[in-house]
Amino acid sequence: MTTRTPGSSSLVHEAEPLVTVKEVAALLHVSTETVLTWVRTGRLAAIRTPGGHPRFHASQIRSLLRGEPAPTGEGGQE
Known part of the structure; x- marks a missing residue:
């Protein structure tokens, strides 16, 4: 289940x-x-806190550690 966080458009x-x-x-x-360069260039998808700080789903980082490609693009980057 997903919810919107108060004051944020991030799911x-x-x-x-x-x-x-x-x-x-x-x-x-x-x-x-x-890490911030990867976010800016779209190489690593991030969501943003209400204060604008990037955060990453733990499952995404676990995938990277297993050598799987990182999800990129507009779908995960807010």
């Missing part, structure tokens, strides 16, 4: 934990700037 899965840029950078052994 968020209720049971899906969200991961911060810093956490993604640590898990993937890259800098936070690299």
Whole structure:
């Protein structure tokens, strides 16, 4: 089930934990700037908090760690 978070146009899965840029950078052994570049270029899909900060679904990061391609494009990027 999905719901809209108050003050946001992002759809968020209720049971899906969200991961911060810093956490993604640590898990993937890259800098936070690299993660932000991937978001800006559409290489990594992100949702935005009401404050505009990118967040990532934990399942998406687990897929990356398994070597699967990251979902990209407008569908997941808000």
